[in-house]
Amino acid sequence: MKEIIHSHRELLKCDWWTRFDEFDTDQQMGEPRPEIQKPVPPGARLVDLVSPDDFALENVSLKRLIQQRRSQRYNSSEPLNLEELSFLLWATQGISQVETEGGITYYMRVVPSGGNRHPFETYLSVHNVTDLDVGLYRYLPLDHKLVQLRTDPEIAAQTSRASLSQSEMHDGEDFFFVEQSAVTFIWTAIPYRTEWRYGPAAAKLIAVDAGHLCQNLYLACDAINAGTVAVGAFDRIAADAVLGVDGEEEFTIYMAPVGKVPK
Numbered sequence: 001m002k003e004i005i006h007s008h009r010e011l012l013k014c015d016w017w018t019r020f021d022e023f024d025t026d027q028q029m030g031e032p033r034p035e036i037q038k039p040v041p042p043g044a045r046l047v048d049l050v051s052p053d054d055f056a057l058e059n060v061s062l063k064r065l066i067q068q069r070r071s072q073r074y075n076s077s078e079p080l081n082l083e084e085l086s087f088l089l090w091a092t093q094g095i096s097q098v099e100t101e102g103g104i105t106y107y108m109r110v111v112p113s114g115g116n117r118h119p120f121e122t123y124l125s126v127h128n129v130t131d132l133d134v135g136l137y138r139y140l141p142l143d144h145k146l147v148q149l150r151t152d153p154e155i156a157a158q159t160s161r162a163s164l165s166q167s168e169m170h171d172g173e174d175f176f177f178v179e180q181s182a183v184t185f186i187w188t189a190i191p192y193r194t195e196w197r198y199g200p201a202a203a204k205l206i207a208v209d210a211g212h213l214c215q216n217l218y219l220a221c222d223a224i225n226a227g228t229v230a231v232g233a234f235d236r237i238a239a240d241a242v243l244g245v246d247g248e249e250e251f252t253i254y255m256a257p258v259g260k261v262p263k
Contacts, residue, residue: 011203011204012204012207014201014203014204016199016200016201017201020201023199023200025195025196025197025198025199026195026196026197026199027196027197031196033104033196034190034192034193034196035193036107036118036142036193037121037140037141037142038121038138038190040140040147041147041149044147044148044149045147045148046140046143046145046146046147046148047132047137047145047146047147047148048145049082049085049086049089049090049144049145049146050082050083050086050087051086051144052086052087052090052094052144054083055083055086055087055090056083057087057223057224060222060223062219065219065222065223066219068222069218069219069222070227071227071228071229071230072221072226072227072228072229072259072261073168073175073177073229074168074170074175074177074227074262075177075180075181075182075226075227075257075258075259075260075261075262076259076260076261076262076263077128077180078182078259078260079128079129079130079182079260080128080129080130080182080183080226080258080259080260081129081130081131082129082130082131082132084224084226085124085129085132085183086144087220087223087224088185088217088220088221088224088226088258089122089139089141089144089146090110090144091110091216091217091219091220092110092111092122092185092213092214092216092217092220093109093110093111093118093120093122093139093141093213094109094110094141094144095107095108095109095110095141095142095144096108096109096110107141107142109141110216111209111212111213111216112209112212113205113209113212114194114198114205114208114209115194115197115198115205117193117194117196117197117198117205117209118193118209119189119190119191119192119193119194119202119206119209120187120188120189120190120209120210120213120253121138121139121187121188121190121250122138122139122141122185122186122187123136123137123138123139123149123185123186123187123188123243124136124137124138124139124146124183124184124185124186125155125156125158125159125178125183125184125186125242126155126183127155127156127179127180127181127182127183127184128181128182128183128259129182129183132146133148133151134151134152134153134155134156135148135149135150135151135152135155136148136149136150136152136155136242136243137149149244155242156178156179156180156181156184157179158242159178159179159184159186159239159242159255160176160178160179161235161238162234162235162238162239162241162242162252163178163184163231163233163234163235163239163255164233164234164235165179166178166231166233177229177257177259178231178255178257180259181257181258181259182226182258182259182260183257183258183259184255184256184257184258185217185228185255185256185257185258186239186242186243186252186254186255187210187213187214187252187253187254187255188240188243188245188250188251188252188253189206189210189250189251189253190249190250191203191206191249192249194206194209206253210253210254214230214254214256217256217258218230221258225260225261226258226259226260226261227258227259227260227261228256228257228258229256229257230254230255230256231254231255231256231257232254232255234252234255236251236252239252239255240252
């Protein structure tokens with residue numbers, strides 16, 4: 001066990017930065033830049049989201065949002081509306097600026113990422129959102145749309161089982177905070193997006209980047225009277241199966257259920 005712990009510490013230390021001249025990355029070798037958004041499956045239904053320019057949100061104090069940030073495992077049965085979901089998606093992976101240099105288009109997002117590589121895809125296990133069928137969706141940040149992957153009345157139970165059926169006692173009963181959420185954000189990593197530029201140093205960057213986007217979700221939830229809790233403990237193989245990803249070139253890295261805070 002100590003050897004395993006030590007090896008994991010070495011990943012966190014990431015001493016590759018002092019040895020960067022010892023290897024050539026795929027970017028240095030002239031390999032093409034990897035996709036920054038997965039393509040839409042043929043024939044898939046697209047869902048328009050509310051534009052960031054049209055968000056009708058109350059002005060809230062950033063100090064208050066930071067001060068009140070808490071992990072919320074219990075939520076009410078009130079649904080999220082499409083504008084609220086649009087805001088949460090934009091706040092975690094949305095595009096804030098587009099720049100073109102040397103014939104290459106660069107997309108700046110509202111969260112930081114090492115080398116602007118943004119190795120994540122955002123999947124949604126939708127359980128209780130107005131105007132959306134229950135099922136599995138994926139966010140398209142370049143288009144600010146959702147692609148519907150499948151309708152599935154069992155998606156909440158499947159996602160909950162993949163999250164080890166975690167629960168918390170509330171009023172004397174188990175509250176399964178993933179299954180009973182309005183929507184659960186499930187982030188996958190496509191590591192090659194970061195490996196292309198940083199080679200073996202990519203793993204730590206990806207782990208750090210995941211924290212950036214989830215913290216934005218916490219603050220954005222508080223701004224709309226919703227709550228979330230970061231879920232790092234889950235059955236990765238089961239979660240990958242729910243999403244239909246291969247578990248190697250793309251795999252689940254983080255989850256966060258969201259629901260309205262009880263009034």
